[in-house]
Every structure is written in structure tokens, then in C-alpha cells.
Amino acid sequence: MTGTANAPVEHQTETSPGRRSARRRALIAGATGNIVEWFDFTIYGFTAAVLATVFFPPEFGSGALLATFALYGVAFLARPAGGIFFGRLGDRLGRRRSLSLAITLMGCSTAAIGLLPTYASIGVAAPLLLLLCRLVQGFSAGGEYTGAATFVVEHAPSHRRGLYAGIISSSSFVGSILATVTVLSFSSVDAEHFADGGWRWPFIIGGVVAMVGLFMRLAVEETPAFKEMQENDSLPTRPLADLFRNHWRTLLTSFVYFASLGVVTHMLLGYMPTFLVLSADVPSTVALLMTTGALVLAVPLFIFFGATVDRIGRRPLVRIGMVMSVFVSVPSYMLIGTGNIFAIAIALAALVIALSLLASALLVILEMMPTHARFTGTAIPYNIAYALFAGTAPLVCAALVNATGSDLSPAFYATAIALIALPILWRGIPESKDWSATRGSPTKHF
Template sequence: MSQSPPRAAGAPPVVSGKDAGKIARAAFVGTALEWYDYYLFGTAAALVFNRLFFTDMNPTAALLASFATFGVGFAARPIGAMLFGYIGDRYGRRPALLTTIVMIGIATALIGMLPDYATIGLAAPILLAVLRLVQGLAVGGEWGGAVTMAVEHAPAEKRGRYAALVQVGSPVATLMASTAFTLVLLLPSETFDAWGWRIPFLLAIPMLLVALWIRLKVEESPIFKDLLAQEETVKVPAFEVFRHAGGRLLVAVLAALLGVGGFYMITTFAVSYGSNSLGVDRNVMVNATLIAAVAQIVVTILMGRLAEKIGPGKVTMWGGILSAILAFPIFAMIDTRSPLLITLAITLGIVLIAVAYAVNGALLTELFPPKLRYSGVALGYNIAGATSGFMPMVATAMLGVSGNHSWGAALILAIISLLTAVGGFVGERLRVQDKQLVAD
């Protein structure tokens, strides 16, 4: 489906760079809270939940069950994308984003208050899965709406940088979550298991209040206001995406695979693999993600600017190709058990993944017309999330097949990297095609 040429009458107002920056920062805050919550859960799945919530299983089965609970949130994301995509494309981007951020924050805080298996038995893992499901539903609508708002408030020639600013929320959240876990890991093991692990989750409450305060000040998207004025909103946007833009949705899914699945392979799975299979100190694994997050911030900002010059699809393609080439060397460095090489490997892995992830928002928003944009972007990103969210569990299962060697995980990373490269290549061709149609 090609985007319609802009109308002379009722065209969206031009927004100043200052206003666009304010909107992008508000979108960034929500994305940071989203990734903070998700990264916390992923780390806790590797270090806490397998021991405190699945205690009746052998260690491998408990770890698999823990990662399965982690994956439940991803499975719920496409449903959340349809639900909040409906709200965002039908009633407004703003009300959808206010709802998602409240749901994410409250669900995360409740996880921090949840009694463990020793206290309430089987109800503990069940409630954990339910709260993870709520997180997944909310996150299904959060990112798509955030980048849609940022892009729709930005001047066309600067969309790459403002979309990338939203993506900076991921490494900032990683820094916050890793720092929180690093500090509580300093506690004695008994104290950490008793209540220390809960502190990072409870910190979601003040973060939610700040994010909500910022979001309440955000104006509705001028492009959505224009759709309302022209009476161009659709009744069931998700259905229209599948019906009229199915090919573009597939491209969006492929382009987003590496940014979601690759990230959790290098963080969630790598932390678990290093700690549980290789016997590396947990602090070494978690601290490595701190250093990687700092590098990711820089790369994300640079890639946003590069996308404005050569196109987000090309950036995505090269990010996927480079990640595929270096997937096996990265895991080989982790296998050395050397703290220095592990830190280098995780940093390199995150930086490569960030190349494609940085421009996800810029690429995906240009694949869909405004009346389907929230739903199209949210579905593409979250179908990719649902597909790749179980990758840590699959990689863990493959350790049994490979005799506890990492080649299976490296193979998974290489495959999703190449699929993302294909998505970037095709996505860029569609972007160029759309611009030519508008010019004609």
C-alpha cells in the first residue's frame, strides 16, 4: 500500500524542532520505563525467578519455565498492539499512550510485591505469569505509539533523529536496571533472595509518576488531528493493516526482529548462560551490560542522523549483515570466561544490534499511511517481539542439544540478523517507491 500524497487543504501543521524535541523526550520517557521493566524481568528470570518461583523443578527445567514466563509477555504483545492500535488510530495517540504507561508501571511494581513459591505455593508462578501478561499487553501498544507520536510531530527531514531519541530509552533503561541489580547483588545472598531483588521492581513506582506527569503535558499528534478533521479514521485499523498492507507488515516484522530478539540474546540469555553454564560471576555479566549500554546510546544517536542521509532501510540492512557475520565470534569470546573478553563481546553485540534498532522507528513509521500507522507499527514491532521473545528459552534448550556449547545461540542470532537485513533492504525500496509516487 502506498501512502497517499499530502493534501493541500487540511494538511498537518508544521511543528518546530523545539516542539518536536519535547514530544520525542516524552516518548523517550515511556520507552525507558518499558525497557526498564522488561530488562528487570529478563534479568530476574535468569537470576531469581528460576530459584524462588519454580523451586519444585530441577535447575534446567526451572530456568526454562522462568524464561517461558518471560516469553509470555512477548506472546501478549501482538494482542496489545491490536488493542492500543485501535485506540491510537481511532481515538488518538495520546489516550493510548497514557493507558499503556500506567499499566506497565503498576504491573512491574506488583511483581516486586509478589510472594514467592515458599510463601504461597503454586499461586506464585501463576500470578507472576499474569503480571507478565499485563506487561506484555501494555508494551504491545507503548513503543508503536511512542515512535508514531515522535515522528508525527517532527519535520520530515529530521524524523531519523527524533525517532532515534525514542530508542535511546532502551540503553538508558538498561543502565538503570543494571545499576539497580548490581547494587542489590552486593547484598548477602540470603538478603538478596528475601527482599533485595524486589527493590528494582518497586522503583517503577516513582518512575511511573514522573513519566505520567511528562506525558500529561503532551499534545495530540497534529497528523491525527488532521485525520479526525478529514474524517479519515478507520473502524478496525488492525484488520485494514492485514487486508491492505500485509506485505509491508511482513517487512516491518523482519526489520524489527534483531532489535528485539537480538537484544535479549545478548543480554537475558548471555547473562543466564555466563552465570549458570559457564560459572562466571553474576556481577561480571551484569556489569558488562552497563558498559554496553553507554556505547549503545552513542551509536543510537549517530545512526539516527545517518538514517536521515542514506535512509533507515540501508542502516537496518548493514546492521543485520554485520551482526550475522560476528554472531559466532561474539559467543566464542563469552566462552573464554574472561571478564575482559565477555565485556567486549556483550558491548560489541549490543552496538551491532543498536545499528538496526536505532532506526526501527524511522523505518516502520514510513511503511504505513497515517490512518493505519499506530496499528501497523505496533503490530510489526510486536509480532517480531512475540516471535523472538522466546529466543532465550530456545537458546537455553539448545544448550542441552549442543552439550552446553554456545554455537546454537550464535546460530539463532545469525539467522535473525540476516532476516532483519532482508527487511531493511526491502523496506528501503518501499520508502523510495513511496517518495517517487508522491513526487509524481
Template sequence: MTTVVTPTPELRRKAVRAAGIGNFVEWYDFALYGYFATTLADQFFPGHDPTARLLATFAVFGVGFVIRPIGGIVFGRLGDRIGRRTALMAAVVVMSLATLAIGLLPGYGSIGLAAPLLLLVCRLAQGFSAGGEQVGANTFIIEYAPPGQRGRYASNIPIWVAAGTITAAGLALAAGAWLPAEWGWRVPFLVAGPLGMIGLYLRMRIEDSPEFRRIHAVGDIATAPLSEAIRTAKLPMLVLFGWAMINAIGFYLMAGYLTSYITKELGRSSELALGSSCVGLFAFGVSAAVGGRLLDRFGRIPVAVTAAIAIAVVAYPAFMLIRTDNLAAALLGQALIGGFLGTVSCTTCLLTVELFPARIRYSASALAYNLCYTVFGGSAAYVATWLVATTDSAAAPAVYLMCAAVVSASAAAFGLTHTLRPAARPAPTPTQIPEPTA
């Protein structure tokens, strides 16, 4: 017999670090592909048309998102039935091995068509892992939060995502500046190996979330969590899908597409592209920290709607600033997008937990969230590149982002009113219950 009590502040900090650093590793790995899109196009896809090769690279990037819902189903079942921690440990291992493999792949010039095929396999493995990581980290950290502080705890997740993505950008910039072009791009991918071991080690050293331990101890584990979610939580899943649209499109435009857009379409240096991306991501992290506190103080719906509308307002001027010859203007454009997108991302993290009961939470949110990212996140860079090529308008991606923001604001304004669960639960009363085996 063991006593389940409210977690201490120190235990909560350890949980945030364990899930957060693992999330850092995951998104460091995942972001590298976007930052090296132009290099990967040269290495793995033959042809003379640079736009066609870049589109092929982004298509493989998008294919990695197709498998995300499958990863969400597998990791969701694992997380709801065996434990959040177990699912997160498996996710970080798969992601790190897949990223390490990309760094070891021979190029098209060495093995021909096998090169892009193997790259595709690695991307599928990355997407499978990402399908379980983000929602799992959300669930794990927020289930450790004390009442009234869920927004603040949720903000940790986008901050770690920004940190991992900035690190990927920084190493991409360093590799381009200091290492030979023919193999220097591989080094940041190879770093994924030791980073993954660190993430796994930290996750092994922390107990599962108090809420999972509670439902496990009282026997409230769903036999078929996904089936139950589809049967009982269809409307919340649809609301999460609609809200996450702006998150998916906005983040992958900011952290992936704009890097290639600045270098290929605008002819700017890779240093400017990666530097401005880091500025946008820093603003993203700050916005998440502020947004978490706003969510706790003013509630989910007002903050969500305001942030989405703000992105709709700033999207066009931000893109116009990015395409100027002025460095400060380009940095400001990226910061404008990141400065509101961080609050959107923090809200998304919170909703993956608060829209669903604990017994089906991982499965329900993973499916809805990952389906949205499959449709809109994986295609964001491809659609943006296609829009610019076919309309000959640099503002086309901004209009795309504006439309997504309107849809998501509507989902928040009308959908959350009917689906949002209580923002905080009272701490469980200490009771004598069996120690869970997970």
C-alpha cells in the first residue's frame, strides 16, 4: 500500500524538466528537416528546377505528417492504458534514432533513388514519434499542475519547443558557416543521438503523472480509449481540430517555410533567414510565457479568440516586413508572428487536456491534434510555396494564415463554450491505494 498525495513543488519542477527536456529533444530533431530543406533538396532530389526540388523536399516533409495520426493512436493507447511516462520514453527514442539516421544517409549521387526513399522512411519514423510526443508532454506536465496554474504549466511546453527549434536553427547556422558544405549539414542530425539519450534518462527518473496514477489505482483505465473517445467526445475533438489549425499552419510557416522563402524566393542569406527565425521563435517563447498567465487570469475563450484575431491582423504586414531589404523590418515581421503564436500554442496545449476526461485524454487529443497537423501542418510549407509560385504574390501565404486564424477564432468562440471542461480540479484527497505497476 502507498499514499498518493498532492505533488510537492520540487516534484512538479522535476516533472516539468523531464517532459520539457524530452520535448526539447523531439523538436530539435523535428525542426532540423525544415531548416535544412534547401540542402536536403540538393542532396536527395535530382533535377535542374530548384523550385521543383524544394517542393519535393517539402512533400517528403509533409508525408511525415501523414503517419502522425497513426503514431497518435499507438502512443495514445499506450499513454492511456500503461502510462504517460512510458509513451513519452518510447517517443523520444524513435525520434532520435530517425534523426540520427538522416545524418548517416548517403545522397542521391551515391545510391540513386534509394536515397530519397530512405529519407522518406526516416521522415515517417519522425512523424510517427511526433504523433505521440506533443500531446503526451502536454498531458504529463499539465496533470502535474496545481489548481489555478494550468495555464502557467502549459506555457512550459511551447517554451521548450522554441528552445529546441532555436537550437536546431543555431546549429544549422553554425554548420553552414564553419563546416564544409558536402558533409557539414550532417553534424546537427548526428547530435540527435546523445540528445535522445539525455531525454530518455530524464524521463526514466520521474514518476508518472498524479492523475494517471490516480485513475490507475482506482481501476478507471479505459479498455479501448480511442473507441470510447470517438463515441463520447466527438464534439470536443472537432473543436480541438478547428482550433489547432492556426497553430499548425502558423508554426510551420514561421519555423520551416520562411527560412526557405527568405533564401530561395527573396535571395537573402541563410544567416538572415535563420537569424530572423530565431527572433520569431524567441518571441514565440515569450508570448507563451505571458499567454499562460493570461489564460489562468482571464480564462481560455477570451485569450484564445484575442490571440487568433491578432494573428489575422498582423499576418499581412508581417510578411510585407519580412520581404523588405531592411534587416530590422525582417526581424520585426518574424517577431510579430511569433509574438502572438506563442499564446495560441499555449492555449492548444491546455485544450488537449481540458477538453477530455483523464481516462481517454491522450487518445482523444492525440487523434484530433495530429489529424489537424496532418492536413494543415505538414502541408503548410508546400501550400505556401505553391501559392507563391502560382499566384506570383509574396502575400499569398499571409492570406492563407489569415484564413486559418479566422476559422480557429470561430472554433474557440463558439465551440469551447459547449465543450470546455473545468479549468482546475481540486487536489485528490490522500488515500491508501495500491502502488500502480506502470
């Protein structure tokens, strides 16, 4: 792979109290923005059943839910454009500026969903406005997750990069957990009121929280890696061209990785609550609570596995996660199909463990990318993979169940994706534990 050419020569970073404080602020600011992104996206997935009745005509029947999931996936189609835009902005003008703009757009579009008129009020214009908001959400999200990971890991000390990456990854689920708590707080008090308009408040709250994240990011300094490029007058002029010319193998490996990770993640976030209700006959509140419990388990696992790769290396955990993702889906969905709460809990835990192990490879993807194009190089494969596979996962799963009549069809879909990805990732993910934090030249340093 391209990354293997980087010599493992370590450069000591600052260890002053001021530098440690800057790292903590960067970690908090990066995680906060990521929490906001996943809070906003998860709210949509968890309120899909209500949104289907609000934004589509009654005669649509079950097609309204499919249309709602289609809009869930449409947002991901805007992510590649957002990844290119925010990636180039982050590589040329700074990580902080790019992330600040991304969280602003995310917050405004999320709050706007909570203020939209319904189909009963303005007819077909309602789902069109919802589509517009989702496209803006997707565009802004294209620069958020990978940008936050780049920002935080570039601030991290060399022996803690895995821990920092694990915290950023786990913050995604913190956002989802908070979204679930918010939705339950409004829906459990009065389900009828929630359907009549109470669903709006979680989206409005998401917009307000995004503004808090914006102020936190504006208060944090730029990453040392980017500032060094500025000082050496080595900011990129054509990061995209360099990536496709010199780092295409790294881009391909990253794309396959994010496709595999995205399917597992969004089958859990976007589809599992609906699957538990429709296929396992679990009450909707119980389904949300069980999904939330799985996400709660994911938070410490992501952090633990992130810290573990700092000690033992990247490859062992990643490879275990690759193999486990091949074998875990079908048995887990069979357990879920029993409708037994204990069996469902075991199945969700197994899916989360596989996801947590696989997610530890995020750090390797960042380490494989050259510094002058790291934001762009991570954002492009991530967002294209998520547009094609992650965002469409709930829609594909629902369509497969409708077409085949089998509740296990989503599990076979996830298994097929994992099988295709396994040989590519097995060879393509390098062991980057001893790669340097600063790699000699401004175009290759971390």
C-alpha cells in the first residue's frame, strides 16, 4: 500500500501543560460536533414511522415508510459532494474552518426539519422540503466525521492516537444515545401528541446543540500538522489530483472498509428499531430502549479497542472484526427473530462487538493518508461508500424483506458485503503502529 513507504521515524511533539490542554480542547470540540451529526441523523431514523405519516399521503400505506427510508438514503447521496468540498477546504484553509462551517449547516438544516409544514398543510411540497433539508444535512455531514477524526488525531500524542480515534468513533454513538433519549422523552409521555407535532422538538433541539458545538470549535487552535504545512509554505494546490495519481490503492482500501463498516452501522442505527417492531413483534418503546442499550455498550468498547491498538498494534483487532462481521449477522438475526428479549440482547451485543472491532481500523485509514490530503483522502471514500451502502442499508433491508418475505434477508445482505470486503481488507490494511507522527517532509508528516 502507499502508506507503507512512510518511514517509522518518530518526532517528539510538545509535552507542555499548554499543549496537553490544547489536545483536550481539540478532543472535546471534535467529539461534540460528531455527537451533533449523529444526533441529527439518528433522530430521523428513530422517528421514521411518524415522519412517514406526516410527510406522505395516507393512501401510500406501507409505501410511505419506504419513501421515508428513501429520503434517509438520499441524504447520503449528497455526502460525496460535501466530502470533496469540506475536504479541500480543510486541506487548503484549515481543519477548524471546515469543521465550523460543516456544523453550522448541519444545525440549520436539522432545526429546519422541525419547522417544516406537513403534507396535510401544503401537499407534495412537504416531502420536497424534507428532501431539501436532508440533502443539506448530507452535504454538511460529508465533512464532519472524517474531518473531526483528522482534527483530533492530528492533535493526539503519537502513543495515544488509537485512544483519540476511539473516542471520536464512540462519540457517534453518544449522539445516537442522546437522540434516543430525546425521542423517548417526547414520545413516551404522550404518543398521540408526539405524532401530532411533538416530533418537531428533537430536531429543533439538535439545531440548538449544533450552535454550542460551533462555538467550541471556534475556540480551539488549528492542528500542529496543518500549522507546520503553513509555516513551510507547503499547503496543497491539487490534493484530489495527487490522491488519485499516487494514492489510489489507499483510496480503494478505504472505500471497501467504509462500505463494510457503514452497512453494519446503519443496519443497527437506521433499520434495527423498525426491524424489531415489524419482524420480532417488539413494542416500539422497547425496541428503542434495546437499540439504545446496544449503543451504550458500543461507547466503552470503541474506547477500549482504540486504546488497545495503541498497545498491541492495529492489525490484530481489525482482522478479528473482519472475520467476525462475516459470521455474526445470520445467527444474530435468527436470535432476534425469536422475539425473546434475552436472545435479542445477546444478538445486539454480538453485532456491536463486531462493529467495535471493525471500527478500530479508522485510525489506520487516517495514518495511511498523506497529511497534505488527509482530510480529502479520508472524506471521499468514506462518503462515497456511505452514499452507496450505508445510507441505502435501511431501504435495501426493508425492500429485501418485502420482496422475499424472509426476515433473514438483511442478514444475508450484510454477510455478502463482509465476504467481499474480507480479502481486500486483510491484505490492504497495514500495520501502522510504529509509523511516525511526523514523517520527515511536510507532505508526509502526520
